[in-house]
Every structure is written in structure tokens, then in C-alpha cells.
Amino acid sequence: MANLKPAVSRLNYQASDFYSQLETALSWESIANPEVEQTVQQIIRDVRTNGDQAVLKYTNQFDRRDLKSAAEFKIDAAQLAEAANRIDPNQLQALKRAAQRIADFHQHQVQQSWSFTDQGGTKLGQLIRPLNRVAVYVPGGKAAYPSTVLMNVIPAKVAGVPEIVMLNPSPDGQLNDVVLAAAHIAGVDQIYGIGGAQAVAGAAYGTETIPAVDKLVGPGNIYVAAAKRIVFGRIGIDMIAGPSEILVICDGKTDPDWIAMDLFSQAEHDENAQSILMTPDAGFIEKVQNSIERLLPTMDRHEVIAASLEKRGIFIEVPDMATAVEVANRIAPEHLELSVEESQPLVDQINNAGAIFCGRYTSEALGDYCAGPNHVLPTSGTARFSSPLGVYDFQKRSSLIECSPESAAELGEVASLLARAEGLEGHARSAEMRAAAHNTPAKAGQKKG
Numbered sequence: 421m422a423n424l425k426p427a428v429s430r431l432n433y434q435a436s437d438f439y440s441q442l443e444t445a446l447s448w449e450s451i452a453n454p455e456v457e458q459t460v461q462q463i464i465r466d467v468r469t470n471g472d473q474a475v476l477k478y479t480n481q482f483d484r485r486d487l488k489s490a491a492e493f494k495i496d497a498a499q500l501a502e503a504a505n506r507i508d509p510n511q512l513q514a515l516k517r518a519a520q521r522i523a524d525f526h527q528h529q530v531q532q533s534w535s536f537t538d539q540g541g542t543k544l545g546q547l548i549r550p551l552n553r554v555a556v557y558v559p560g561g562k563a564a565y566p567s568t569v570l571m572n573v574i575p576a577k578v579a580g581v582p583e584i585v586m587l588n589p590s591p592d593g594q595l596n597d598v599v600l601a602a603a604h605i606a607g608v609d610q611i612y613g614i615g616g617a618q619a620v621a622g623a624a625y626g627t628e629t630i631p632a633v634d635k636l637v638g639p640g641n642i643y644v645a646a647a648k649r650i651v652f653g654r655i656g657i658d659m660i661a662g663p664s665e666i667l668v669i670c671d672g673k674t675d676p677d678w679i680a681m682d683l684f685s686q687a688e689h690d691e692n693a694q695s696i697l698m699t700p701d702a703g704f705i706e707k708v709q710n711s712i713e714r715l716l717p718t719m720d721r722h723e724v725i726a727a728s729l730e731k732r733g734i735f736i737e738v739p740d741m742a743t744a745v746e747v748a749n750r751i752a753p754e755h756l757e758l759s760v761e762e763s764q765p766l767v768d769q770i771n772n773a774g775a776i777f778c779g780r781y782t783s784e785a786l787g788d789y790c791a792g793p794n795h796v797l798p799t800s801g802t803a804r805f806s807s808p809l810g811v812y813d814f815q816k817r818s819s820l821i822e823c824s825p826e827s828a829a830e831l832g833e834v835a836s837l838l839a840r841a842e843g844l845e846g847h848a849r850s851a852e853m854r855a856a857a858h859n860t861p862a863k864a865g866q867k868k869g
Contacts, residue, residue: 424722425713426730430705433738433747445734446751448662448692448800453642460617460646467621472628478618483591490629495588495595495611503600511598518790519570519605525792526578529811541824542831546817550580551656553631554814555623556608557638558599560589560615565639566602567788571795572637572658572809573606579814584608585633587623589615615640620647624655637796637809658809662800663692663732666784667753669744669766672701674759674780680711682757685785687728688721695729696751698736698744705735745769752803755784774803829858 431441466474472490479485479493487493504512535545556572559565569586576584586603588595590613603611612619612630619630620640626632635656636648648657666686668679683695697708712729716722738744745766748756752772760766763778770776774797777784788795796809823831832855839847 423730424716424726426716426726426733428709428712428729428733428735430735431737433736433743439750442734442736442747442750445732446694446801448694448732453646456642456646460643460650463617464621464624464647464650467618467627468625471622472630475614475618475622475627475630478616479589479614482616482618483589483614485590485593490627493612493614493629495600495613499595500600500604500608500611503595503597504604507597507601512601514790515566515570515598515602515605518567519574519602521790521792522570522574522794523578526575526794526811529575530578531812531815535820538827540827540830542827543820543822545820547820548815548817550582551576551634551814551816552581553583553585553633554581555585555587555633555636555638557615557619557636557640557644558586558588558603559640560591560594560596560599560613564596564598566596566598567795568638569599569602569608570606573603573608575794575809575811576637576814577607579811581814583610583631585623585631586611587615587619587638588613589619615644617643617647620644620651624651635814637813658796658813659798659802659806661796663694664689664755665694665696665753665799666755666757667696667698667748667751668757668759669741669748670697670699670701670704670757670759671741671761672699672704673761676704676707676711677715678780678783679708679759680715682759682783682785683708683712683729683733684715684719684725685783685788686755687725687733688719689724689728691724691727691731693728694732694734696734696736696753698738698747700738700740700744702737705737708735741766742769748773752798752801754797754799754803755787757782757784772801772803774798774806774808823854825854825858829855 429445463478476487476490480487531548533546533548535543537543554576558568573584586608588611622630623633623636633655637658639661645660649660664686668682670679679697686693686695716726719725749772754774756773757777758766759780767776767778775787775793777787787793794808794810798806832851835851836848
């Protein structure tokens with residue numbers, strides 16, 4: 421049985437080796453399991469060679485199914501509507517309300533094509549187009565992740581992606597009605613009740629039944645993550661996500677029970693999740709520790725939470741809020757709660773965070789489900805260079821260049837000089853021919869004899 425009084429690691433900024441200790445406490449590397457990689461490589465090769473038959477074989481093997489043909493992969497659209505009618509009406513309304521908020525937020529991210537003509541007469545710009553077909557992977561079986569459906573599908577819909585395919589494994593034939601209802605609300609076009617590396621391979625390369633996609637998004641187990649890593653380049657992916665994490669910066673004046681529950685909200689994901697509290701109030705750390713010990717036995721997933729806090733939880737004491745911001749930017753957390761009276765002065769100094777939750781009343785859980793911004797966020801410090809999933813992940817940009825005869829001549833001289841400096845005569849002469857044509861208009865478009 422798990423220790424319901426977990427010994428959360430404690431760090432003090434004043435320690436001479438603080439950042440070294442912090443780095444050790446934060447470190448997490450995806451376990452490179454050669455056996456997993458080898459298995460996934462074999463599955464992908466098999467699917468590329470044998471298509472539906474390989475997907476059928478692995479689905480029956482790993483998901484304990486008895487499917488007779490690939491035609492059984494597909495989940496009929498009518499099943500989605502039926503699922504929406506079966507679930508609790510309050511759940512249905514919650515899904516609809518969350519979906520609307522997510523759509524409203526992501527509408528603000530839509531980018532339009534643009535162009536301008538410079539002083540020399542050259543037209544420049546970008547054409548912005550949606551991806552043609554996207555797959556969303558949603559873990560299935562007993563697990564229910566309708567929020568994953570909404571957060572991954574709706575931005576793609578807002579971006580204008582014309583076809584969205586959902587991969588939803590159904591071990592033992594189990595399908596979750598709330599997940600199917602979410603797919604119905606979000607507007608998924610096709611659903612296949614398959615998962616694992618075989619589903620990733622099918623979406624990447626296409627089979628007789630599964631259409632090849634341009635991009636695959638959504639979370640999965642170690643086999644799915646390995647498969648996504650391998651097929652990247654053939655198709656786009658969202659990210660290879662690490663464990664979920666939260667950093668709470670608190671001034672010591674928030675109810676410690678609230679903070680304890682915020683830490684639980686991440687720790688309950690799995691034992692590798694990381695929950696961190698940072699405060700200048702040493703006494704508040706003790707209050708939160710007491711709240712953890714009192715509330716933990718009341719949690720359904722108390723064993724997972726206890727293991728997570730024992731293994732990766734951290735209490736950090738800092739001298740002041742300015743230092744807390746410094747450390748937060750170093751951590752670059754997935755979720756950052758600013759549980760203080762006035763959060764904006766801190767927000768102004770935060771450079772690295774996936775999502776920032778401002779004020780005492782803004783729990784991270786709201787962001788997971790219904791606030792509106794996307795809950796697919798960079799983990800393991802990658803917020804230093806990555807952003808939340810959004811509409812822009814489902815759009816592609818093409819540069820637009822159109823020269824007039826005059827601008828072709830002007831730019832041709834520049835291009836010629838630079839191309840010859842690089843020893844690329846073909847480039848230079850290609851630009852020079854058009855410049856020469858402008859100087860002798862009668863020869864424009866003619867081949868020299």
C-alpha cells in the first residue's frame with residue numbers, strides 16, 4: 421500500500437547548489453526501450469507491406485478482438501449520434517458548452533493569406549491553407565478522454581481541415597459513449613476503432629481501408645509515442661509528450677487545501693507526473709503538507725498520487741516573488757498557476773510556460789476541460805521553444821513571389837552576385853536571363869539561337 425504521507429522533496433533557493441538540485445529533480449527522459457522500438461519498427465514495416473491484414477492481425481492480438489475483416493474497423497456515424505443520446509443530459513450539455521468555448525477561443529488564432537507589393541513592383545506574401553486530412557488519436561477502452569477529442573479536433577475544424585479521422589482503440593470491443601458523443605459534437609468525419617502502433621502506421625502510410633493523413637495528433641502509450649517518432653517526416657505530428665506537470669507559485673495566502681488539490685490534479689495522472697509548489701513562505705509549505713496528508717486518503721487515485729508526489733513532487737522555498745519568476749522561467753512548466761492577489765506583474769515577466777493560470781480562483785483543471793485555450797501543451801521544459809496546440813498547427817504556409825519585368829531585372833542583379841559568390845552558375849544565369857530580357861524586351865520569352 422502506498423505511503424499516504426508522501427515525503428515531498430524540498431529545495432531552498434539559498435542553497436549553493438540549488439540549480440543542480442533542481443535539474444536533478446526535474447530530469448525525466450523518455451525511456452528508450454530497445455524492445456519497444458524493435459517491436460514498433462516491425463509493426464510499421466508489416467503495415468506498410470500488408471496493409472489492412474497487418475492492422476487486423478495486430479488489433480486482434482493486442483486489443484483482444486475477433487474482427488474478421490478491416491470493414492469492422494470503422495465506427496458508423498449513426499453510433500456517434502446514438503451515443504450522444506445515451507449519455508447523461510448534463511454531460512452532453514457540458515460537452516457542448518466546452519466545445520463552444522474551445523471553438524470561440526481558437527477562432528482568434530485563424531490566420532488569413534496576405535500579400536503586398538513593394539516599391540520595386542514585386543508582389544510578396546503568404547498563402548495560408550489548411551492541411552487536407554488529419555488524424556486524431558484518442559486512447560480508448562475503459563479510459564475516457566472526451567476532452568482529448570475536443571481539444572484536438574476543434575482547432576483542426578476551425579483551421580478548415582476538410583477531413584478529420586479519429587483513431588480510437590477499443591480493447592475487448594469497448595467503446596466509450598462520452599468519447600463518441602464528443603466526436604459527434606466536434607464534427608469528426610471518420611472514426612476507426614483501432615489503436616497502437618498499427619493505427620499510427622495505417623494513418624501514416626494508408627491501407628486499403630485507412631486513409632493516409634498529413635498529420636497525426638493526440639496522446640498515446642509508449643508504443644504510440646515510439647510509432648509517432650518513427651513516422652515523423654512521412655507525416656507531421658504534434659509532439660512527443662512527457663509526463664504532465666504543474667508549477668504553483670503561491671504567496672502563502674491561498675487556502676492550502678486548494679493548493680494541495682491542484683498538486684493532486686497533476687499527480688493523479690500517473691506516478692511520473694510532476695507537481696511543484698514554489699513560495700517565499702516556509703510556513704505555507706508545512707500547511708500544504710498537512711493538507712496533503714489529510715486529503716490524500718479521500719482521493720480515489722490516492723496510491724497513484726502518493727507515488728507521484730513521493731517520486732517527483734517538489735516544494736521550493738524562494739526569498740521573494742522575483743526569484744520565483746526566475747526559477748519558473750528556468751523550469752518552463754507545462755502548467756503554471758500564479759496563486760497570488762495580483763498576477764499581472766508576474767505574468768509580464770514569464771517567458772516560458774505552456775499555459776498560465778492567473779489568480780487564486782483559476783485552477784488548472786478549468787484549462788483541461790472548458791476554459792477555452794488548448795490543453796495540449798509542451799512538457800519537460802520544451803515550453804522554452806514550443807507552444808500549445810492550436811489552429812496554426814493545422815495550417816500550412818506557402819510563400820508568394822511575383823516579379824514585374826522591372827523588379828526581375830533589379831533583383832536579378834542581386835541574385836546573380838550572390839549566386840556566383842556561392843559558385844552556383846545555374847542560379848546566376850537563370851536570374852541574369854530575365855534581367856537581360858528586360859533590357860531587350862523583344863527577346864523576352866524567346867530562346868537564343
